[in-house]
Structures are given as structure tokens and as C-alpha cells.
Amino acid sequence: KQEVTQIPAALSVPEGENLVLNCSFTDSAIYNLQWFRQDHGKGLTSLLLIQSSQREQTSGRLNASLDKSSGRSTLYIAASQPGDSATYLCAKPESGAGSYQLTFGKGTKLSVIP
């Protein structure tokens, strides 16, 4: 079973700072990779989905990149705001025909200080 690792586990930054969250995976066979946001005690909100044919996706202040050769993805958050405080999870499907099972990283807990 593949592993998905997220670094750092926690991050605290002052408001307005740009930041990068990292995600690495052991299985280089990739169909897609997805970034989620989870507020404390809540479900997951999908932020960005990168298909294997894509190198990056952008949504507002968020930009996610995918480097299949190195098994890495990064989530870039520009001009961070206190409302960005949450846990950010990356996940990718298990490889294999017809498999849609997601493997999640443990997440990066982000705190943006006003």
C-alpha cells in the first residue's frame, strides 16, 4: 500500500505571508492528486484536483503543482489570511485498474496569526 507524507505537520505564519505545503507519495503511478481543507471537527472541502496530465492547478490564492517524477505535490497559498487556518490534506488514489480508493496524508495544520 502506498504512503502519502505531508510536511510540515504544523505551520504557524503571520497574516499576509506566502507559504508552501508539501506532499510526497511513494507510488509513482498516479491518476490524480487532490488537496483538501478540513476545518476542526468538520468534513473535507475539495480545494484542487490535479490530473496526471497536468502540472498545476490554480484557484484564487491557491496553486497546486504536481511532479510525478519526484513523487511530490505542493500547495502554495499566497497572501495568507486568518480564515485560511485549517488542516490541509493531500490524497491520491491507489494505483490499479478501477481503483478509486484514496490514501491520505496526515495533513498540515496551518495557523495564520492576525
Next chain:
Amino acid sequence: GAVVSQHPSWVICKSGTSVKIECRSLDFQATTMFWYRQFPKQSLMLMATSNEGSKATYEQGVEKDKFLINHASLTLSTLTVTSAHPEDSSFYICSATGSTGYTFGSGTRLTVV
């Protein structure tokens, strides 16, 4: 966009009782739904994969007789925690696949006392 509705959002039950959690896809048909469990400060762990009209596929270590999954229609999957014990207290989240990737329910916080 795709929406998955999960109910209840939280439930407290006594040991030995059963609890049912519902997960509905509101604006799309979900052939496959996934059930996850999340313990404090841990990531989501897949419990089972539910396919409409067939038996669920459980991950290793998950008791199928304890966590009953029913996926009777393309828009509804249910997870029933039977004979609940305090160690079953956790955050349960369902997910469905759609055209925009994976959509998650808002989760259910189960506390067994």
C-alpha cells in the same frame, strides 16, 4: 457542484446500542461511496468501499459484522455501527466519486458512552 449530505452531524449513544449514519449524494449519482474513520490528530483511514447494489468491500481489520454498510440506491449509502463501544467513538466521513473528483460529507462525530 457535487454535494454529499451526511447525517447526523453528531450523535451520542450508549454502549451496546446501534447507530446509523446516512450519506446522500444530492445532485449526482454515486455508484461508489467510501466510508472513512478519523481519530484525533490522525488522517482519514478508509474503512470500506460501498458499491450500489452489491456487498461492500471492507479494509483489513474492519469488522464487517460490526460496521454494516448498505448502498441500496445510487444516491444513498448508510453505515450502521452495531453494538457500539467507547472505542468506536470517532469521526466518520463518507465520500462519493463524481465528475469533479471526490466529494466528502460533513462528517459524523460519534461518541459512545
